[in-house]
Amino acid sequence: MGLTKEQQADLYERLIQLKEDVKGSKKKEESMLVESSEISNGVGNHIADHGSIYLDRMTEQTLDQVDDQLEGEIDAALKRMEDGTYGICEKTGKEIPYERLKAVPYTRHSIDAKKNEETTQDPNEFDRSFSDQMRDLTNRETMDQMHSDTYERLEEEQDVDVDEEK
Secondary structure, three states: OOOHHHHHHHHHHHHHHHHHHHHHHHHHHHHHHHHOOOOOOHOOOOOOHHHHHHHHHHHHHHHHHHHHHHHHHHHHHHHHHOOOOOOOEEOOOOOOOOOHHHOOOOOOHHHHHHHHHHHHHHOEEEEEEEHHHHHHHHOOOHHHHHOOOOHHHHHHHHHHHHHHOO
């Protein structure tokens, strides 16, 4: 049956709007980063304040990664529109219903393919991944490493605060 020109135009507009929303979200996060940087430059901040700032920055980095991934999916969907493969499931080769595309315009898979993927996944995969991450977090060598850019920046700010007090 395929998508009508009106449906395809509607989905194109949705993808463009989603992309603009993601870019707008990134700009907000950048301004929040500047604000938290200004707070961290204060003299005599309590160590808990620095911990909160660190957590905020880590959250922002995670959200940036999610936004980047979503933007990549949107770009891929726009490319599929150009190629004429938009709306065709990459796993089954069948058409993806308009209702699904309207709900998730950047989707690559039909609902049946997605359900099949979810039921064939190893249910213990998440548990193993979580256990591996926790083992890394509790590994003394990992805990003692302070190599993140954020941590180094906080350490530099702390050193500046100490020098100013002298």
